[in-house]
Amino acid sequence: MSVMPSPTADVAEVLRGQDPQVADVLLGELTRQSTTLQLNAAENFTSPAVLAALGSPLANKYAEGYPGARHHGGCEIVDAAERLAVDRAKALFGAEHANVQAHSGSSAVLAAYAALLRPGDTVLALGLPYGGHLTHGSPANFSGRWFDFVGYGVDAETGLIDHDQVRALARTRRPKAIVCGSIAYPRHFDHAFFREVADEVGAYLIADAAHPIGLVAGGAAPSPVPYADIVCATTHKVLRGPRGGMILCGSELAERVDRAVFPFTQGGAQMHTIAAKAVAFGEAATEDFRVYARQVVANARVLAAGLADRGLAVTTGGTDTHLVTADPAPLGVDGRTARGRLAAAGLVLDCCPLPHGDARGLRLGTAAVTTQGMREAEMARIAALLAAVVREETDAVAARAEVRELTRGFPPYPASYPS
Structure with a gap:
């Protein structure tokens, strides 16, 4: 992935002078997105060109x-x-x-x-x-x-x-x-x-x-x-x-x-x-995007396999898309509890219904982390960290430190990465 310039620097300066409270919200959200893992299946990082059109x-x-x-x-x-x-x-x-x-x-x-x-x-x-x-x-x-x-x-x-x-x-x-x-x-x-x-x-x-x-x-x-x-x-x-x-x-x-x-x-x-x-x-419509789309799927398959290897029940046995859904029950925890532990550790994802029961599982996606430039090795690392957090083998403080170290190597907007 090519390095993307900051989409927020000029905007933040304008807001800082007019409305510092909203400027703090904007920069706070940029920090959150840059220092946690965005595994929500419905989210991604737009390009600076898309953001420029939105703010035009x-x-x-x-x-x-x-x-x-x-x-x-x-x-x-x-x-x-x-x-x-x-x-x-x-x-x-x-x-x-x-x-x-x-x-x-x-x-x-x-x-x-x-x-x-x-x-x-x-x-x-x-x-x-x-x-x-x-x-x-x-x-x-x-x-x-x-x-x-x-x-x-x-x-x-x-x-x-x-x-x-x-x-x-x-x-x-x-x-x-x-x-x-x-x-x-x-x-x-x-x-x-x-x-x-x-x-x-x-x-x-x-x-x-x-x-x-x-x-x-x-x-x-x-x-x-x-x-x-x-x-x-x-x-x-x-x-x-x-x-x-x-x-x-x-x-x-x-x-x-x-x-x-x-x-x-x-x-x-x-x-x-x-x-x-x-x-x-x-x-x-570009070849770069075609390469990206294939990598999204490759990353999802590695993530699904890594979760399955660590005891989570991956629905349908895997994935064809950017989506992975998994039941953490084999690790002794329900979906909502697992999501809360993961959120505290800086792994941001969703819950979803599981077929044939009232339980809720985890819904993950690889679109955003792939935009950041992460590939198969990072997916294996994320799967291992996720399972360790759910099992409480790693506490939230240690997990957040690992997440921050990982995201520092793959900032979504490098020129804006917070110190």
Whole structure:
């Protein structure tokens, strides 16, 4: 990874003079990110170019509508930014149409449902206990309140998607749409299979590719674009762009998708974020990013193997992606307790549901540490340290010292590394 300059020095100086309290927050967060291990599967480090676009005067512009058809004047320049983002997304993913205005992955999913469904329609999606997202039918979310969700699951022994159950539920319930996607399933979805089932029962196929879309961009994961009617995704995570969402679809659904985003579910587009998305799509189209995406997967596989070797139960026996999910119960501790011990030691990660039970496991990702330049040797070291912390063989003070020493060799923004 090439050395990245500081994205915060000038910003911090401006804030220090105007609002030192916020400046302290900014620099404190930079210190936290630089001195702990960011193993959250949904997080990454953006480039200074992406951060520059986010902090630009484009943030000042109100731009309801779409390029060439805005509801506000003075949009000629920001129209160029959105056209760049759309064209780059279409080229990167081989899609006929791209909407880059969604504020988040959840916003993208909401717009996809709005484009294809009506309240009360039946939707088949991965059940929440097996790694489904809140937008896949949680009763606390709009999806579970507005639609009739039916959850499919995973095989009790392998942890892999139960394709027989998917087909049986589709034939019995005749859903209007089928969703393939997850926030905690570490294997690739068989998009061709889901397309076949959707065609059999006359359903739309929606791919929620929030997690793997960056791997797709880098050629390290199969693309859902040729199979799904609509692909929803985020632009952060492995894709390494700004926080936001996007939607990919065929030309026949383009108008429905665009109207579902604006004016149905959102107002004005965030033009600074859209420009930052354009930057990220441009970065993802490079050979350097393809090398990065492959390394993300290689690192995840080494991390998964290292955890398994040290007694954690790794779900599905490994990973195809940046995700690793593991049960610390064999080490005599539950997921929440393990996460707390790890956080105290400077290893930052998530909990997630575990299949076929009420227990919670650990969810890790290798996108951020790979951006920092870490490779297989560091993953083996992290796995050993994680297991030692969970077992309480290493106390938090010693573990934090080791984490700080490791991150000092791989600072995310070297010129800003705190002393």
